[in-house]
Each structure stands twice: as C-alpha cells, then as structure tokens.
Amino acid sequence: MTDNKTPILPGNEEAELKKLRIEIDRLDTEMVALISQRAECAMRVAAVKLQADPGSAVFYRPEREAQVLSQVMERNPGPLGNEDMARLFREIMSACLALEKPLEVAYLGPEGTFTQQAAKKHFGQWVITKPMPAIDEVFREVEAGAVQYGVVPIENSTEGVVNHTLDTFMSSNLKICGEVELRIHHHLMAGPNTRLDKITRVYSHQQSLAQCRKWLDAHMPLAERIAVSSNAEAAKRVKGEWSSAAIAGEMASELYDLEIIETKIEDSPDNSTRFLIIGTQNVGLSGGDKTSLVVSMRNEPGALYHLLKSFNDFGIDMTRLESRPSLSGNWTYVFFIDFVGHISDPTVIEAMEVLKKTAVDVKVLGSYPKGVL
Numbered sequence: 001m002t003d004n005k006t007p008i009l010p011g012n013e014e015a016e017l018k019k020l021r022i023e024i025d026r027l028d029t030e031m032v033a034l035i036s037q038r039a040e041c042a043m044r045v046a047a048v049k050l051q052a053d054p055g056s057a058v059f060y061r062p063e064r065e066a067q068v069l070s071q072v073m074e075r076n077p078g079p080l081g082n083e084d085m086a087r088l089f090r091e092i093m094s095a096c097l098a099l100e101k102p103l104e105v106a107y108l109g110p111e112g113t114f115t116q117q118a119a120k121k122h123f124g125q126w127v128i129t130k131p132m133p134a135i136d137e138v139f140r141e142v143e144a145g146a147v148q149y150g151v152v153p154i155e156n157s158t159e160g161v162v163n164h165t166l167d168t169f170m171s172s173n174l175k176i177c178g179e180v181e182l183r184i185h186h187h188l189m190a191g192p193n194t195r196l197d198k199i200t201r202v203y204s205h206q207q208s209l210a211q212c213r214k215w216l217d218a219h220m221p222l223a224e225r226i227a228v229s230s231n232a233e234a235a236k237r238v239k240g241e242w243s244s245a246a247i248a249g250e251m252a253s254e255l256y257d258l259e260i261i262e263t264k265i266e267d268s269p270d271n272s273t274r275f276l277i278i279g280t281q282n283v284g285l286s287g288g289d290k291t292s293l294v295v296s297m298r299n300e301p302g303a304l305y306h307l308l309k310s311f312n313d314f315g316i317d318m319t320r321l322e323s324r325p326s327l328s329g330n331w332t333y334v335f336f337i338d339f340v341g342h343i344s345d346p347t348v349i350e351a352m353e354v355l356k357k358t359a360v361d362v363k364v365l366g367s368y369p370k371g372v373l
Ligand SMILES: C=C(O[C@@H]1C=C(C(=O)O)C=C[C@H]1O)C(=O)O
Pocket: 041, 042, 045, 059, 060, 061, 062, 064, 065, 068, 092, 093, 094, 096, 097
C-alpha cells in the first residue's frame, strides 16, 4: 500500500495500480459474501415474524432500521462521510427487506415529485412507489390497505407548515411511523438544444417559483413565470415546447429526459422539506424518538399556559407547536405538538396523565424514530 507521502515513479504506476486492484477485488469478494450472509439473516427474521403472526406479520420495523443506520454512523471510521456510509446501508437494508416482502408506498404524486424522492430516501430504492393525486388520497390508500405506508409533506423551511396534511390527520386514525427530511434543490431544465437566452416561459409549482424568485429576476427577468400543480407537471409540459423551461428536482429531469441548464437556483441554500411516513403500525422504542399529538383545549383563559406547563413540569422538550381551527366549531382551535421522547417513556406517560386532566381531548398521532438520514 502507498500513502500520499510516497511518490510513485512513472514506471511503477502500472504495478502499483495492479496491486491496489487486486486488493479491491479481494475486499469486494469479502463484501459480497458478507452482504449475502446478512440477507440470509434477514430472511430468517422474516420466517420468525411469519411464524409468530401468520396472518398479519409486520416485516418493516422503522425503529430497528433507525438503530441500524445510527450504529453505522457511529462506527464509521471514514474516509467516507457518515451520511454516505448510512446511505449505502440504507440500500442494503432495502434490498434485504424486499426479500422478506417488497414494500408498497403511496405518495403525493405525480411521478418525479420531491415526495417520491423522499419516499426513496426513507425506504431505499427497492420500495414500490405509487403516485396519488392529493394528500387525502394518500391517507385513503393506506387506510384501505392498498399499500402499507404513505408519504406526505408536512413542513418546508421557507414556506412553513403544510396545513392540508395537518387537517387530514384530524379525521384519520393513521399513525405517524417515521419522518424524513430532504434538502430541496431546484434546477432549471429544458429539452435538448434549448438555450437559456431563448427561453420565454418558465413552468413550476408556485412555491418553487417563489423559492427561486431572486435567481429568476437576475437571470431571466423577461421570461413569463407560469404556476402549475407540481414540479413534475412542469417538467412534463416542457417536453414538447422548445422555448420553455421548468424548475424541478433531479428526478423530474431524468423522468422526462430534460437537460439541466442551471443547477441549485434556489435563493436559500438551506431550503429543506420534512415529510411524514404514515401507516397503521405503533412503532416501538428506538432510543432516539419523537412523538406527535393533537390536543383540543377548552376555549378559556390560560388554556395554552396549562398545555405548555404540563410539558415544562416534566422537562419534556417540545419541538413544535402549531395551532389550527378545530373544524368542528367556530373559533375553537386544536394544537399540533411534537416533542422529544416515546409515548412509552415513564415521564411521558406521567405528563400525558396531567395533560389529559386539562385538555378536552388528546390524540396521539404516533411515536417514531427521528429522521436519521
Ligand atoms: C431484519 C429485520 O427486518 C427488516 C429488515 C432490517 C434489516 O435489513 O436490517 C431491519 C428492520 C426491518 O425493517 C429485523 O426486523 O431485524
């Protein structure tokens, strides 16, 4: 082996490369054997699950997957970054799980949206994804049992909360089984041979046009901006129009064979969106969990104070508080709350007892592992 302090003489280069490639082949052979052993183990796990519950065995275990990924990150010695290493294991697990039973997941479509990208990021490339035209249809598809899980957007770092998702939770019995965050990068794309200075129209979702406003003002001030129902829809429209471009994510450019003219044109470099995984499962403890609740309070002075106090008194870290009209009476509100901890933690159990005394209703939307990737 050489380190970067040992100069390689030109004549020795071939010999050195040959040695390194023999070493890589040896390591790959070991890895193939190890990954196969891992897959065998996962198949045995599936058999155990089936034996324990032949009618309705649940193969996918979000808490276990989060633990596997966290351990991989902790043990990673480098030089690969933690996230890169975890992504490789994400795909290994995805392939192993597909041997047990391929997962089917509904998402807010059409194909090529950021929600589809989030689904693949969370479950890996082996998941079968099914596009749905609206958020409540994603819920319905899971409720009907047509798919095991659903993926819906919940909040964007620049645009705020997705109210439609919050409202749908109020009338649904589905549980939150996980969360995933995605960096949102917008690219300008068009058909082959379309030049930037020839573009007269830019299609995108209204939120994406807003998130790229400064870039558009500076680089394409004269192009007409046209808002459509999704970024994927924008990419689809551009396909047959030679003087048009779309702002969308990478998946859309691949799906509709468009060329990326300019990458990462979003005004805020930290632009990200959080998505929720919804299902029918109560997820066990992973050790790094979050819980989401909907709480209805009486419309009286001090209601919000009592709500906050029940968390503060038990030292529970509330990470989000959102109020929404209750949909059942005029000018009454419900609170959507996220906090750190699992519903089975003894302190959380105590805090919930106190909260239930002052609240009209407490609905647990789910305890789930914090997004690892
Ligand atoms: C193997 C299991 O089943 C599935 C596959 C996993 C894996 O490949 O590591 C982890 C969790 C489950 O989604 C398990 O429950 O341990």
